[in-house]
Amino acid sequence: MVSKQLEDKFQMLFDYSSDAILIYDLNSKILEVNQVTCEFTGYSRDELLRKSVMDLDSPEFAEKIPLHIKELQKKKKAFFESILLCKDGSTVPIELSNRLIEYGGKTAVISIARDITERKHAQNILEKSERKFRILFENANDGIYLQELNGRIFEVNEVACQQMGYSRDEMLQLSLKKLDVSEDDAQSRLKKVLDDGHAIFETEGVRKDGSCISLEISSRVIEYGGKPAILCITRDVTGRKHAENELLYAKLTAEASTRAKSDFMTAMSHELRTPLNIIIGFADMLCDSDYGVLNEDHLKYAGYIHENGNKLLQMINELLEISEIERGELELHISEFSAYDAIEEVLAGLNPKQLAKKICIVCDIDGEFKTIKADRNKFKHIMYNLLDNSIKFNLEGGSIAIEITNEGNFMQISIKDTGIGISSEKLQDIFLPFKQIDSGICRKYAGCGIGLVLANKFIKLHGGEIWVESEVNKGSTFTFNLPVILDSTALFVDQISACLEERSF
Numbered sequence: 001m002v003s004k005q006l007e008d009k010f011q012m013l014f015d016y017s018s019d020a021i022l023i024y025d026l027n028s029k030i031l032e033v034n035q036v037t038c039e040f041t042g043y044s045r046d047e048l049l050r051k052s053v054m055d056l057d058s059p060e061f062a063e064k065i066p067l068h069i070k071e072l073q074k075k076k077k078a079f080f081e082s083i084l085l086c087k088d089g090s091t092v093p094i095e096l097s098n099r100l101i102e103y104g105g106k107t108a109v110i111s112i113a114r115d116i117t118e119r120k121h122a123q124n125i126l127e128k129s130e131r132k133f134r135i136l137f138e139n140a141n142d143g144i145y146l147q148e149l150n151g152r153i154f155e156v157n158e159v160a161c162q163q164m165g166y167s168r169d170e171m172l173q174l175s176l177k178k179l180d181v182s183e184d185d186a187q188s189r190l191k192k193v194l195d196d197g198h199a200i201f202e203t204e205g206v207r208k209d210g211s212c213i214s215l216e217i218s219s220r221v222i223e224y225g226g227k228p229a230i231l232c233i234t235r236d237v238t239g240r241k242h243a244e245n246e247l248l249y250a251k252l253t254a255e256a257s258t259r260a261k262s263d264f265m266t267a268m269s270h271e272l273r274t275p276l277n278i279i280i281g282f283a284d285m286l287c288d289s290d291y292g293v294l295n296e297d298h299l300k301y302a303g304y305i306h307e308n309g310n311k312l313l314q315m316i317n318e319l320l321e322i323s324e325i326e327r328g329e330l331e332l333h334i335s336e337f338s339a340y341d342a343i344e345e346v347l348a349g350l351n352p353k354q355l356a357k358k359i360c361i362v363c364d365i366d367g368e369f370k371t372i373k374a375d376r377n378k379f380k381h382i383m384y385n386l387l388d389n390s391i392k393f394n395l396e397g398g399s400i401a402i403e404i405t406n407e408g409n410f411m412q413i414s415i416k417d418t419g420i421g422i423s424s425e426k427l428q429d430i431f432l433p434f435k436q437i438d439s440g441i442c443r444k445y446a447g448c449g450i451g452l453v454l455a456n457k458f459i460k461l462h463g464g465e466i467w468v469e470s471e472v473n474k475g476s477t478f479t480f481n482l483p484v485i486l487d488s489t490a491l492f493v494d495q496i497s498a499c500l501e502e503r504s505f
Helices: 002-016 035-041 045-049 065-075 117-139 158-164 183-196 238-288 296-326 339-356 376-392 451-461 488-504
Strands: 020-025 030-033 077-085 091-103 106-115 143-147 153-156 198-206 212-224 227-236 334-338 360-365 371-375 399-407 410-417 465-471 475-483
Touching: 020 035, 020 091, 030 045, 035 045, 035 106, 065 077, 065 091, 091 117, 143 158, 158 212, 158 227, 183 198, 183 212, 183 227, 212 238, 238 296, 334 339, 334 376, 339 360, 339 376, 371 376, 376 399, 376 410, 376 451, 376 475, 451 465, 451 475
Parallel strands: 360 399
Antiparallel strands: 020 030, 020 106, 077 091, 091 106, 143 153, 143 227, 198 212, 212 227, 334 371, 399 410, 410 475, 465 475
């Protein structure tokens, strides 16, 4: 009775199992299968009972079955993986659990087979991912560390070992904070990584030999092997840091040199201006004949002294103004004035030069700009330098057109001439100090090349900008704009910014 109950129970488990179950003798002949096995393989029960289990295994596994049976006879049970051959020729990876039993009065093997296709697929993806990771890990140009959340290193690539001068085994005995010049800083950065999930920072590392290395470290919390870990990628930036320090030193040296040059220019300009004013004053006295009448030649020579002394004085004054701008000492005095009157005064000063070259100057001012707000003296200086430049490089009998228009929040002023023009390769240099389009010892046009530089600086101090369009032998058009409404606070900030930008001179 008990035997019958056990048989019924066995049969029920055999028939209703979700796994394939087959029973075969020690010669590998199949004795019994359940329905799942039939569905699994595609064979009917009768077809399977006429087969050997070796018929259902791929050749590489089939030849091992006799060995498995011998091993099973010793250990009574065994677990392994195999490949099942189905009736339609397809294959299925399976996991087998085999055990010896008594069946029909003889020793037999009961084999429970489970489809592990999905597991194998997931395993293949994981292995592929692991291979990719390992390739990147070992061939990266940066050092790579894997560390536990407490900071202990459990994996490291060769580049990291080379960076720090340790062997891999030595590195695995350390924590990343032990490689930092400051363990406290390293601990606070570790906390930030754990709090934020990622962080990028720079630090100084200590090599095995005690030397330091500048490192840029990118850290991120990841999942590795089913557990949270920290991935750290370290880049040696010692060379970059050295270059940055050299650039900083060069910048500070250049700034010191600029300040020294500016101070020298200021001192020398003051020293030159005092005797020069005396020379010009005595030349005036000679020309006015207050202390006696000069003959025609002497009067001409005194005129040369006076004219060229004034030119030199103007150049010295311009150098002083440039120095003041560089030191941030030049201030704008904003007032409301007639743009037309200011330009008329400039043209009156340039009239001798204009007449000498028979140049026609036309001025067209938008009615909205009968009056403007700016620094009157600086505005006149801008106009003088630009118009003087246009006259100097114009052709005899040429023309200059001055146009002032409203462009939104800016007043725009254009000065167009019919002069020699500027080649495209020289356009970028015209606002550099002491640069002239006509350079060299045989140059035709006079000047030291600071007029346009000063005009550009004055325009920027007002919060405007200047640009030029030109074509060789067809003339040039210099255009600049100035804000219509000048706010004193904003203007002060703009002045400081402009000074800082222009300190490269």
